[in-house]
Amino acid sequence: MTHPTTFLVSPAPLRRRTPRGSRGRRLAVAAAAIVLLAGCGGYDDTTVPEAQPASPAPAAPNTLEPCDNDGTEVRSYEPDADETDNDEVVAIRERGKLVAGVAADTLLLGARNQAENQIQGFDIDMVYAIADAIFPEEGREALDARNRVDLKVITAAQRIPLLQDGTIDIVARNMTVNCSRWQQIAFSEIYYNAGQKVLVGVDSGISTIADLAGKRICAPAGTTSIENIQVLAPEAIPVTSTDNSACMVLFQNGDADGVSTDDTVLAGLAAQDPYATVLKTDFLTKEPYGIGVNQDNVGLVQLINRVLEDMRRDGRWKASYDRWLEPELQVEGKQPPPRYGR
């Protein structure tokens, strides 16, 4: 870039050109600098915009009457003599199959056994017992062979809507009976008295609720489980996740010291992790499970209640409990006594 400068000063005497030559050089240097700087192509560092928290979906308007769980919510319809021949049961029998809403990812209650390609668990045993009463075919194999049971895997949120619209006949999916739900559907008598407990590490040193002080306890966001922990163990650090399994992932990855939800669910989670155990404490809350049925199908409810009493008498309920839940909960199973009066 020096040539232009030389050329610039060449027509004039050298002495006079010196200052202009100096300016020319500066111009040339400046031009070269511009080219070089442009060649660098320097950009500001790339940045990632902050994620905007998703706004929660608006809650559906609550059209239910306020109510108190005063003990009457566990009352169901007493079986009568001809429940196997009432209209609702006959309708199912004529259709040829019982459609049950179940879970497929809750080990011990309702989960797919990949080796046998079957959904199995304590809740599933209830379904097949009911089906066996509608289609007396002696056992699951016979019922499956004739395709008498349609296990429709549903989410928790689908339980009531699918019962109401008739898509499914029953729900056997760790469903807590309460007075609000009675306004929407009907329930069988209580088939299991579950309750909130806490899962912790085997050698965590936690053995009581008081030991949870300063520990990170996970429960699904928006559930009563996390609120209960905050009330009963106010010094515990609440951690939330999307669901119980996601809480277990946090626990296994060391991002939580414990998980709190229904004891039945915790039993299933503990069964998948030899380094986890369910604390043998009193229930933090009571979660009585019932089989959900459409409000209009009282006859089906009566049949289910008859089946549950039959299971009590012949030991099928105890056998199912001992197979699925007792090994993890290590508490003797007691089938809740029937309560009628509706």
Next chain:
Amino acid sequence: MSQTASAPAPQPAPSAQPAVPATAQPSHRAGVAPAASPFSENVPRLLNRLQAVAVTTCVVFGILAAVIQVLSWQAAGRAADNTEQVVRVQQIQSLLLRADAVATSSYLSDGLEPAAARAEYDAAIDDTLRLITDAADAQPADRAVLADLNAAVSAYTTTVSQARDYNRQQLPIGIAYLNNAGTSLRAEALPIVTALVDTNSERAEDEMHGQHPFWLLGIGVLALLTLFWVNSQVARRFRRRLNVGVVTAEVIIAVLTLVAVGHAVLKNNDDDATRDGAYRTAIDEASARTAANNAKAFESLGLVNRGSGSTVWEPQFQKQSEIVVDKASADTAALWSDYLDLHAQLRDKDDQGLWDAAVADATATGDGTVTAALDAVDASASAVVDESGDEASDGFREGGAISVALAIITLLGGLIAAGAATRGIDQRRKEYS
């Protein structure tokens, strides 16, 4: 300036009597009386000044026009580089979702992951990591976020491995790990890739406007006006309308201006065509490829999370499908339509409670299967992205040699014009002497 200011002016030739008006510029030197008439004007000094003005004009024109052309050439190169970076990070995005689609589909195989699927997953992740390294080498400004992306991909693959391990042990907690992997991929890795795509697209499009025909035209016109003024000043004093040297300089600069402006306009038009053509095609097709694999992952998650396929995952599938339909090339869109038919059959089976049959559809391989249909979509989109991406970057780089040659010619032309102007005014100076 002393010799022209103090030496007595030689008697000018009658034919060369200056025609400077009485208001001709006075000398500002101390002790020199202002010119009272044209005859008192210091013509040699004036010629020196006019010569300096002409030479400076030509040289400055040459330098500035050359610099502008070099800057434009460099901008075109950066547009091409940034385009390649956009294609590269979009490929990372597509590969990550391809890996997720394969991982989620494989999960349906009850822990016995098909070897071919595992190899495809591993290849996709390996390619992703290589491309992250390439991208970091290509653009230093992206390095920090690419390091974050590397960490996010590592977290994703770790979680997929955990899910795979639990699945092999037939424990349902594996589903939570698989869901967690997908969530972390979409919440942590993909926002980084999206930011990289957006930022590099912005950089590429900014550089596409690196041609400056109006600047070149402005500089050229300004130079020509200045030389015209110099010529007129000389003409007024020597009664000759044209100074051959100055006119030659004007012609050179006019020609250089026209050629430079013409080239810039043509290159601008070419860049616009490339941006609206191959570049846009590459970007859109890569978006379609990403969305197709994302949709397939949602389809599989709808089966893995049994019971929630139609309510939770199918709406997400449909959103991605809309992107594919909107962005894909005609060939890829036609293949996607074939895939959608098979997807509808699969969903129908799941919705009817025939989960096993739906899973069989989702995991089957060979002609006419969902997997083959998605592979066809992916291959088609990938080919279009590769071809269009190359075409776009080549298009932006095209004409680079001409730009550099023109810059050199412009610079030399400016210097030659300066020489011509010098000779032209030297001629008058001799005549004056």
